[in-house]
Amino acid sequence: RTRIFSGVKPTGHLTLGNYLGAVRGWVEEDQHRAEALFCVVDLHALTVDHDPARVRRLTRQAATLLLASGLDPEVCTVFVQSRVDEHARLSYLMECTASDGEMRRMIQYKEKTAREQARGGSVRLSLLTYPALMAADILAYGAHEVPVGEDQAQHVELTRDLAIRFNQRYGATFVVPRATVPKVAARVMDLQEPTSKMGKSHDRTAGIVYLLDEPEVVRKKVMRAVTDGGSEVVYDRAERPGLANLLDVLAACTGGDPERLAGGYDAYGALKKDVAEAVVETLRPVRERHAALAAEPGYVDEVLGRGAERARDMARPRVDAAYRAMGLLA
Ligand code: AQP
Numbered sequence: 001r002t003r004i005f006s007g008v009k010p011t012g013h014l015t016l017g018n019y020l021g022a023v024r025g026w027v028e029e030d031q032h033r034a035e036a037l038f039c040v041v042d043l044h045a046l047t048v049d050h051d052p053a054r055v056r057r058l059t060r061q062a063a064t065l066l067l068a069s070g071l072d073p074e075v076c077t078v079f080v081q082s083r084v085d086e087h088a089r090l091s092y093l094m095e096c097t098a099s100d101g102e103m104r105r106m107i108q109y110k111e112k113t114a115r116e117q118a119r120g121g122s123v124r125l126s127l128l129t130y131p132a133l134m135a136a137d138i139l140a141y142g143a144h145e146v147p148v149g150e151d152q153a154q155h156v157e158l159t160r161d162l163a164i165r166f167n168q169r170y171g172a173t174f175v176v177p178r179a180t181v182p183k184v185a186a187r188v189m190d191l192q193e194p195t196s197k198m199g200k201s202h203d204r205t206a207g208i209v210y211l212l213d214e215p216e217v218v219r220k221k222v223m224r225a226v227t228d229g230g231s232e233v234v235y236d237r238a239e240r241p242g243l244a245n246l247l248d249v250l251a252a253c254t255g256g257d258p259e260r261l262a263g264g265y266d267a268y269g270a271l272k273k274d275v276a277e278a279v280v281e282t283l284r285p286v287r288e289r290h291a292a293l294a295a296e297p298g299y300v301d302e303v304l305g306r307g308a309e310r311a312r313d314m315a316r317p318r319v320d321a322a323y324r325a326m327g328l329l330a
Contacts, residue, residue, distance in 0.1 A: 003175070004030050005143035007039035007081065010058035011048065012200030014065050016209040016279060017188035019286070020252045021149030025182050027070035030147050036076040037141055037311060038066055043081050043088065044134070047127040048116060048201070064300050065211055068289035077314075079307030081137065086315035090136035093322050095129055097162050097169075103128050107154055135159040139322075140315040142175040150186040151197055153179045170325040173318065185252035191225035194242035212287060215280045222246075222276035233265040243268075246275050253278035 006026060008018055030036050040062045045055045059080055071078050081087050103109065109130065113123050126133075134155050138146055139162075146156045156179035163174040188198045192207030202208060209221055228242040235258050237244040247258040250271070254261075265271045293300060323330030 002034040002145060003141060003143045004034045004036040004145045004147060005039070005138050005141050005177075006030075006037075006147050007041040007044075007137060008062050008066070009041050009044045009200075010055055010062045011045045011050070012058065012202075013210040013212060014062060015188075015198050015200045015211065016249070016283070017149065017185075017198035018200065019069065019211055019283075020185035020188055020249070021182060022147060023066065023069050025147050025180075026066075026076075030145075031071060031076040034145070037143070037314070038071055038076060038078050039081050039137065039311075040066070040079075041081045041134075041137060044130060047124055047130050048112060049119070049121045060297070060300065063304055064293050065286065065290055067300065067303065068286050068293055069211075070289075073303045073307065077307045077310050078303055079311045080304055083304070083308035084311045084315060086140050086312065086319045087133065087136050090140050090315075090319045090322060091129075091133040093166075093326055094132035094135045094139070094162055096326070097166050098132055098135075098158070102158060102161070103131060106131055106158070108151070131155050131158050132162075135162045138177050139163055139174045140319050141311070142318055143177050144175055145180050146177050147180045147182075149188075149197075150181055153181055166322070166325075170322075173322050173325050182252075184258065185248050188249060188252075189241060189245040191221055191242075191245070194226060194228070194245045209279060209283075211283055212290065213283075215284075218280050218283065219276040222279060223272050225272065225275075227268050227272075231268075233262050233268065233271055235259040235262040243271075246271060250275045250278055253282045 006022060008014060026036065026038055040059050042055060042059045063078065063080065066078055109128060112127055116123050135158065138159050148156060156177065160176050160178065163176045166174055190196050190198045190202065190207035192204065198208050206221065206224065209218055225246060226242045228240050230240065233243065234240060235244055235247050247261050250256065250261055251258040320330050
């Protein structure tokens with residue numbers, strides 16, 4: 001049976017980008033068509049400056065939001081990365097498989113390095129080796145597919161390269177996975193800076209819609225979105241990125257086609273109003289279920305406990321095999 005693995009980092013509150021680019025697909029399709037594992041990858045949150053108490057809070061919140069979005073723990077496995085030692089164990093072997101140059105080429109590494117330096121912080125070594133841990137996350141489970149937003153596709157490519165290299169050098173051990181990226185909204189852009197992606201750990205929040213934003217806040221953010229001059233409503237990602245982003249979001253929320261949707265508007269105001277309402281309606285059930293689940297922390301803990309146990313059982317034999325294949329007395 002096809003196996004699927006994906007995750008979210010508890011580096012900030014989950015955004016509309018996370019939802020449309022990843023989580024919604026996991027809920028609506030992936031969990032039903034494959035044996036699927038979804039993980040709050042908290043170890044990855046330690047690669048940048050962070051407050052420990054906040055990471056812990058965000059980890060629980062992210063797990064709760066995944067369930068609120070509709071992941072069903074009866075049909076898929078939902079867990080927290082740090083509870084399953086196999087991720088860290090295999091990550092070291094991946095560091096021994098990858099080269100320094102490959103890691104330095106990663107766009108996320110370059111971007112986050114620049115951001116950490118601009119904030120006056122130092123760059124952690126784990127930010128460089130991040131893709132080794134991500135490869136371990138995926139390869140430990142023999143996942144065939146990794147449903148991600150466009151920004152993570154490069155890391156999945158590297159994971160493929162590492163799996164192929166390991167298999168050639170040490171014997172067939174890993175499934176070679178591939179990224180699957182949604183057709184619309186694979187890269188939701190910041191509403192205020194439509195040339196950069198909507199990212200949950202960005203400092204300026206006016207252009208970021210969080211899943212738990214109140215409807216009034218969502219409306220305000222959408223109505224203030226930049227629409228890059230001009231007055232005609234056209235779909236042009238290169239020349240009119242702000243407008244294209246709104247049309248993408250509308251298409252993703254309503255199931256339409258962004259180019260065709262553009263033809264239905266002759267003013268920005270009407271478009272923004274429709275986008276705002278579409279987003280509010282898309283997020284409404286998630287917010288409501290989140291509120292209900294947050295009142296039941298025992299249930300979320302129980303799901304995460306079961307999930308970690310199941311994940312451990314799935315990962316251990318393959319990780320042990322990788323240790324032996326590399327020459328360790330495991
Ligand atoms: N803007 C986005 N559009 C579409 N998909 C997105 N994803 C993230 N942002 C967008 C996808 O959501 C999944 C989980 O993301 P993540 O937790 O790995 O990363 P993040 O939200 O980008 O968080 P960061 O890296 O902490 O924040 P930034 O980017 O602000 O520095 C992934 O499948 C991702 O592709």
